Amino acid sequence: MRFLISNDDGVYAPGLLALSQALSIIGEVVVVAPNDEQSGYASALSVSRPLHTHQLPSGFVAVNGSPADCVYLAIHELYRDTDFDCVITGINSGANLGQDVMFSGTFGAALTAQLSGIPAIATSLVGGGVKSGGQESASDYQVAAHEIVKLLTETSILEMLKSLPYHVLNVNIPDVQHADDIKGRKITSLGHKQAAQPVRHMIDPRGRDAYWLSLRKGKNERPLETSIDAVQAKQDVMTDYQAVAAGYVSLSPVRLHHTPTAALERLSTLAL
Template structure:
């Protein structure tokens, strides 16, 4: 198995190292990631500046661009002769739940791969925040990395993704001390929560107005605009996988489960087309 890995926390992030080490036990791994944190860049591409690469002693390739840049560059140029079986992004430090996937560089990098027809999975660790007083290490992501390996080896998830063009599997793993503490996996829809403080206004040291954007959610806010899974969904015989109706990603991880959300983009719903055609345009 040949695997391309990227992220949005940067090439030196411990989650990236943990993911690379774990996946190296089941396949041939290549890492191309931003040379610094690029959170919130979604699937942005750098088309107004040149990109430069630098290979680290670890073999990882650092790029002065966005997460999507890294995947785009890797697939079209750096490793254009390699047929990758999948692209895995992360492990993100913190959740990528609900509407946040639209802003996430972790998700955007995976989306870039899927637009090119390669199965893609975006992975995130939920609940730990900045660990060990800001001194994170790869070991803090080991449990999550093990679960990603099991997802690839114990299930037919890659074959599933191959059959669904323009779909990215968004995976959120609860931060647990051991793999035995994780209750299993649940297939979920994306939730939706209100943002607690979308913009914080402040005055910088030079007396200028400054604004800090935030996606931090309100605690105990009600979910809005959620869409449950098809009510016909039934339990499968796949080990540790339970299809549920109406459970969202944030609800699943809060209950101790790994959340698996198939997200489809590049899609124009037929119903929306019909309504638009009915207008007097």
């Protein structure tokens, strides 16, 4: 198997290294990732400035652009003659649950691959110790990386993704010390939590107003409806929040580039 991997935490992120090392056991791996952290860039593409690349001693290719830039550039130019079996992004330092996928550079890079017809998986490590715990190393991500390898080798997930155009599999893995602490895998729906404090206002050292945007969530959660005619999830289907809280790897299929038929019918009744 041939894998293209990228991320939004930057080319030096330990989660990227752990993912590359784990996938190298089962296939060929190409890494193209941003020079520095690009969290929150979603699927933004740089169309008003040129991109530049440089190769690190590790063989990883660094790009002065967004996560989506990296995947787009890799697929259409740097490795245009390579047929990738899957694009996998991450392992993100922190959760990408619920509506956060809309802002996530990890998810946006995977979406860019899927729009080019390549099966795509976005991966994240959930846990309070991630990012806030100081210095990280690839070893902090080893359990999560091995869970991704097991998902690819123990299931037919890749074949299933090939039959689901415009779908990205959003994977969130609990942050545990040992693989035995993971209870299994659950197919989940996206949950929804309101941001506890969407914007934090402060005064900077020069006396100017400054604003920090935040996605930190409150406690209340409900299923996220993705279309006007969304059917309420079955009672036995957990949300992604519920699954990781219970110790499961959450696998959320997320469909993009879709216009719901029922929405078209309802809007067509308007007098325009």
